[in-house]
Amino acid sequence: MLYPSIDSLMTKIDSKYSLVSVAAKRARNMQVSMDAKLDKYVSHKYVGKALEEINAEKLHFKTAGSHEELNINE
Numbered sequence: 001m002l003y004p005s006i007d008s009l010m011t012k013i014d015s016k017y018s019l020v021s022v023a024a025k026r027a028r029n030m031q032v033s034m035d036a037k038l039d040k041y042v043s044h045k046y047v048g049k050a051l052e053e054i055n056a057e058k059l060h061f062k063t064a065g066s067h068e069e070l071n072i073n074e
Helices: 006-010 016-032 046-055 064-073
Strands: none
Touching (some): 006 046, 016 046
């Protein structure tokens, strides 16, 4: 069984596309500068570490569309 599971990750980020995009961007960032957000990782690979951070709710993202809608309503 893979850790973290796709079911638990989908409760954190509602779209598989967004999940993959966020994890890939964080993995690239970790390759350049290793700034760990967790004390210990299960995975040895950067994408796995990024998914663990998402699962632990240490990594968040905002969509541009929802942010723009908030600015229009204010």
